[in-house]
Amino acid sequence: MGAVMGTALGAVRVVGGRLGLPVDDLAVLKDGSNLLVHLRPAAVVARVGAVTASVRGDVFGHFARADELSRFLAGRGVPVVAPVAAPVREGGWVVALAEHVPHQAERTLDSTTFAALLRELHQELAHFTGDLPARGPLDDIDAVLALLSRPADLVAERDAVAAGWPELPVQALHGDAHPHNVLFTAGGPVWNDFEDAWRGPVGWDVACAADSRLLDRAAVQRAYPAELLDHWIGVRRLLVRCWVAATDRYRAAPPSPSPSP
Structure with a gap:
């Protein structure tokens, strides 16, 4: 694990721990534009700004808008991945928490x-x-x-x-x-x-x-x-x-x- 990944996971541990979530078994689901981390065994995934944060000066704003829109659509009955907690800044990273949704990754709609x-x-x-x-x-x-x-x-x-x-x-x-x-x-x-x-x-x-x-x-x-x-x-x-x-x-x-x- 690289130093950057280590500090990002450290931020997830702090944010998750603050909310009483399990943080001793973190599983990286994706290391792409953002880092996605499953806080096992909880049904919670952390999203950490990575490449996005290097490009966008306001990655926190992007995460906050995603949170707001998801809550708005859920309120209208649209099936969306539900936010668990609003995004926060921690240790220089922006972290958002959302529901972990079991799905068939290989399957798509026509x-x-x-x-x-x-x-x-x-x-x-x-x-x-x-x-x-x-x-x-x-x-x-x-x-x-x-x-x-x-x-x-x-x-x-x-x-x-x-x-x-x-x-x-x-x-x-x-x-x-x-x-x-x-x-x-x-x-x-x-x-x-x-x-x-x-x-x-x-x-x-x-x-x-x-x-x-x-x-x-x-x-x-x-x-x-x-x-x-x-x-x-x-x-x-x-x-x-x-x-x-x-x-x-x-x-x-x-x-x-x-x-x-």
Whole structure:
């Protein structure tokens, strides 16, 4: 275990212990953009900002919005992974706790069903009036470019995207609506991970689904037509390239977490 991983798990132990949760048998479920840790044997998973924290100056705000949106949707009867505790800062890390949901990780919905599920989610999200970012993926692209000292090729793509940003009706979005963010449980599909939520055109979420390797683009678009889908898929692909570059940089030289304020 690396030093950075060790300090992150230490933060989970402090936060979990403060809430009376078991912290002696932590299991890392995923070490990706965020670190996901199961506090066994409790049905609780900790999410710790990792690569996301190196890119986003306000990763706490992203976690807090995910918490707020999940609670809002649960109140409207939408199956979501339920928050256990609001995010906190601990030892330079941001930690959020949510329900551990047993699911079949290898199973996903077919393209038409996924698109219908996304449309239903949007119908509920349209009622959300809380504060959300207005530029979503463009904020992340700009943050990564600054982190990477603004490489010319990515900057040129970013400027083209920004110049062609469409004026369309907007609403609250999931922000990262791909199949891995829907958990297939014994009780049916459950939405997860609203960290990237923003207020934008529904075509963004449709593009996140349509450009997934697990779904068929044409089938998604037939089931949920969206304006300027090609544009949003282009933005999505640029965003993915930026996150890959940010992740490579983080893995090569992981930053030391700053002290908690």
